[in-house]
Amino acid sequence: MPTLPDTLLERAAAVAGVGGSATTFAALDGDELTRAASAIAELRHCVDQFAALAAGEVAHRSRQELGHRGLAQQAGFLNPIAMIQAVAHVSRHDATRLVEAGTMIAEAEFAEAVFVSAAADAGAAGADGAASRVLSWRERLAAAVTEGALSLDAMDAIRRVLCEVTSCDDDTLNAVADELVDAARGLTPDQVHRRARQARDIIDAEGIARREKEQRDLRSVRTWWDATGMHRGSWRLAPEDGALVAEAFAQILSPRRGGPRFVDPAARATAEDLLNDDRTDEQVAADAFVDTVRLAVDADPGTLFGVRRPCVRVVVTADRLEKRTGPGHLEGRNDAVSTPTIERTICNTGVISVGFDSDGQCVNVGRDRRLFTERQRIGLAVRDGGCRFPGCDRPPSYCEAHHINPWASGNGRTDVADGILLCRRHHLLIHDNHWEVRRDRADYLLVPPRSVDPTQNPIPLPGRSPAMGDLARQPAPARA
Structure with missing residues (x-):
């Protein structure tokens, strides 16, 4: 396996071979530019590992018990994060990310060295010993970074979320860490963070009410007048x-x-x-x-404004609602909410029942309407969770219902099964640039035009609604 320095030199050479001016990049065709951008990203990930190793060692030499003898304080800094900020010219967030990542990598290396030494001693004494050890979730993330399977940004996103888990055994945490590392391939750090939060709410449902209270305690409104005379706020x-x-x-x-x-x-x-x-x-x-x-x-107290009251929909399976086991999820945001919040929302707004078959599809209504009804759009919002185009994070309120089979020319049906949510931009992209959406039972696939992919390999379009994952995890009802 190549060492980190070897990998750095190889990737640096690949980037340097592209050229170092705007003119050279302007001369690249589309495929060459894409490869160059990918090579630059791989080099950056490699450099990030070096930066994390350095930051982790700075933190180690500046640990609290050293006091004024610590490296950071000797250099005139309050703590190692402040020192990394000044030396590396990065934000506090990035400095914290580097310190945490470097510390985790160093901890993993130290634990492995101790294990190898103990195993060698046991072998010399003729004792039987295990040939391997169970890695903690922190060590698994560190290993994924050193192996190039996980970027530092993705690692930090997972770390921050799993550190919030308070009621879960080590085996479950380790399994979730492995699942998130596998899922992180091809995802942005923001998408990894959302995936990690969903996993956290599944394995630590008892902590949802606590996290809700912490978020409510952080609520605030600030207003001020700026130098130009404008009234501003956040x-x-x-x-x-x-x-x-x-x-x-x-x-x-x-x-x-x-x-x-x-x-x-x-x-x-x-x-x-x-x-x-x-x-x-x-x-x-x-x-x-x-x-x-x-x-x-x-207004007078009790006055009702407007023809339509803005509402917050909480999506929850009937089984969880009946058993009061939670969690539910805010539609479009996918934030988990506790059972008391679900019941309070139902008390205020009532219940809309949306039925799904064994494939996870909503009940359909046929071809009698050209446009999807409001009730069907609720079903689409529950099932899709927002725009299903790869990488898009638009919520249901930004989306239009797309007929995957053209309603006029393709005799398409106005059924929930034959519709998906797409934001305006991606809806126009599909219609104007000859992309195609296909359905295989409850799975949807995006087929690019030949101008984008000559082989037209289908791209999966998974839904973003955690409630559908909750439904899939429910045991199948017993048959009479």
Whole structure:
């Protein structure tokens, strides 16, 4: 197996061979540019490992028990993270990531050296010993980084989430770490972080209520006047409250973002007015925010505004709701919520039942309608969790329902099974650039045009809804 220095030299040579000016990169064709970008990313990952090793050793030489004799304090820094920030010219977040990663790699190497030494001593004494040992989840992540299977960013995303687990045995944590390392291939760090949070909520369901309370305790609103005379502000809201605010803005801007097709004449006219409005999305949102505050300040208590109340949907399987075992998930956000939150939401908004067959498909309604109904869109939102195009993170409120078989030319059915959610941009991409979506029972595949992939290899389109994963994990009902 090549050493880290050998790998660094090999990848540095590959990048250097591309050239070092904008002109040389401009001369590359599409395939060459893609390969160059990939080579640069591989080199960066390798350099990150060196940076982590250095940061981990700085942290070790600056550990708390050394006090003023520690490396960081001798150099005039409060702690090793501050020292790495100054030396490497990186943010505090990046310095923390490097220190944590380097510490984990060093711990894994030390544990392996101790094990090998003990095994050698046992062998010399003629004692029987195990030929291998069980790695902790931290050691598994460190090994994945050193083997090149996991980037430092992805490792940090998994580490931060698994450190929050409080009620889980070591074997389960180790298994989840392995699953997340395997799943991380081809995913961005943000996607890995979401996947890790979903796994955390499955293995540590008892901690969901605690994490909800911690998030509520962090809620805040700050307002101030800046130097230009503008009034500014920021807020931090727990997922449940944030989803309500986000849904309100999503409804306001829905015609521009995609959202449901308008069939009511009055709604269509309102949507066209907004599409033709010369204000930016940010200006529309700002005006709506001020109007909302003005209405709330001037209104009598109990006044109901608008024709449609923004709502937060919590998605939960019937089995979990009946047994009060939780968790549920916020639609579009996939944040886990506890049983008390589920019951409070149901008390406020009621229940919409969405039935699924054994393949995980919603019940269909046939071809009598051109557009998907509101109830079908709820089913699509529950099943898909947002835009299903690879790498897209748009929630259901940004999405349109796409007929995978053209309704007019392909005799397509307005069935939930034959529709998927796509954001406006990816919906247009599929229609305008000859991409195709195919269905195999409950699985959906994206077929690129030959101009993108001459072999047209299908790309899986997994749903993003953790509730569907909860449904799949339920034991099949016993047959009479």
